[in-house]
Amino acid sequence: MKTLKYISILGASGSIGTQTLDIIRSHPDEFRLAAVSIGKNVDMARAMIEEFAPRLVAVADRDAYDKLRSEYAGKVKIIYGEEGLIEAAVFPETDIVVTAVVGSVGLVPTLKAIEAGKTIALANKETLVTAGHIVTEEAKKRGVALLPVDSEHSAIFQCLQGEKREQVEKIILTASGGSFRDKTREELKHVTVEEALRHPNWSMGAKVTIDSATMMNKGLEVIEAHWLFELPYEQIDVLLHRESVIHSLVQFRDTSVIAQLGTPDMHVPIQYALSYPERLPLSVKPLDLAQIGTLNFKRMDLERYRCLRFAYEAGKAGGSLPTVLNAANEEAVAAFLAGRIAFLDIEEYIERALEWHEMIKEPSLEEIRRIDAETRKYVQSLL
Numbered sequence: 014m015k016t017l018k019y020i021s022i023l024g025a026s027g028s029i030g031t032q033t034l035d036i037i038r039s040h041p042d043e044f045r046l047a048a049v050s051i052g053k054n055v056d057m058a059r060a061m062i063e064e065f066a067p068r069l070v071a072v073a074d075r076d077a078y079d080k081l082r083s084e085y086a087g088k089v090k091i092i093y094g095e096e097g098l099i100e101a102a103v104f105p106e107t108d109i110v111v112t113a114v115v116g117s118v119g120l121v122p123t124l125k126a127i128e129a130g131k132t133i134a135l136a137n138k139e140t141l142v143t144a145g146h147i148v149t150e151e152a153k154k155r156g157v158a159l160l161p162v163d164s165e166h167s168a169i170f171q172c173l174q175g176e177k178r179e180q181v182e183k184i185i186l187t188a189s190g191g192s193f194r195d196k197t198r199e200e201l202k203h204v205t206v207e208e209a210l211r212h213p214n215w216s217m218g219a220k221v222t223i224d225s226a227t228m229m230n231k232g233l234e235v236i237e238a239h240w241l242f243e244l245p246y247e248q249i250d251v252l253l254h255r256e257s258v259i260h261s262l263v264q265f266r267d268t269s270v271i272a273q274l275g276t277p278d279m280h281v282p283i284q285y286a287l288s289y290p291e292r293l294p295l296s297v298k299p300l301d302l303a304q305i306g307t308l309n310f311k312r313m314d315l316e317r318y319r320c321l322r323f324a325y326e327a328g329k330a331g332g333s334l335p336t337v338l339n340a341a342n343e344e345a346v347a348a349f350l351a352g353r354i355a356f357l358d359i360e361e362y363i364e365r366a367l368e369w370h371e372m373i374k375e376p377s378l379e380e381i382r383r384i385d386a387e388t389r390k391y392v393q394s395l396l
Contacts, residue, residue: 050114112135
């Protein structure tokens, strides 16, 4: 007999959130939306309430709260602020929490969901980047599954099914190269925000698209992979693969390599995280290798992509440095998107923040939150 899975989505108005709603919409006998957080998009919240009838809707501020509560009082519980995010994460009926909010704001709600015993469909990579040691330890202690939603980590997770982890030689994350993969560093000096947001392969939110162009997105994924798959950084490689057909690979000690291939469409890893260990039908264009014809690969140049180098260095050093890396990146990317700094300034601000910080070896959650706030203030002072 099938068991209906109840889903909470943290960050439903973003790219991952809306595609998760597509999955729920496509499989009404498998999934039901129990609770959702949706930022400030009141019109989208209304549409979601009418279509999916969630029991709880969390919004970002009082204004959105007042508008929705006046319309849906007695029908849906409306709540706002960080308290709302947390309540959506721990909603009693929920089986799986899709953490699709962008940035370190997802950390505390994810931890609360783990404490409540919820399965985590992890799309918020910053949670493991900033506090991987705390999150993974808490998940182990409570027997909670961390199911990756990122296409690369989902690929590795799929390649490891039925395999022994101790026989893994290394994992290889693939990277498209982002919007500027064919440009030299000299050509990057005057690129615009509009150009940076034109990703050649994937449909993603603005922040993640910029991270893809700087290669910080891949750097954050390297740190996330370290925690998800319990491998040292020396066993995590990145390979430039412009077609985004091979999503990642695992090499074993007998030199065998298993890869996961598919059309570059985020519906696939999202649905796998929700349906695991089952696979459900999905209406996306199937992979046609004959039509693609050729797959290209290239070693990563850590001088060309300095943000990826910063991520490896921060990850290997550990402690509080990944928190600084992430916070500085978020502030710098926001400044670039606002037109306040140039594209190459993003990595300059990150490097200065990493040099400024005095590392704490095993930061507590309180220290992580303090360091996150202090780093943001420091980057703002540079601006």
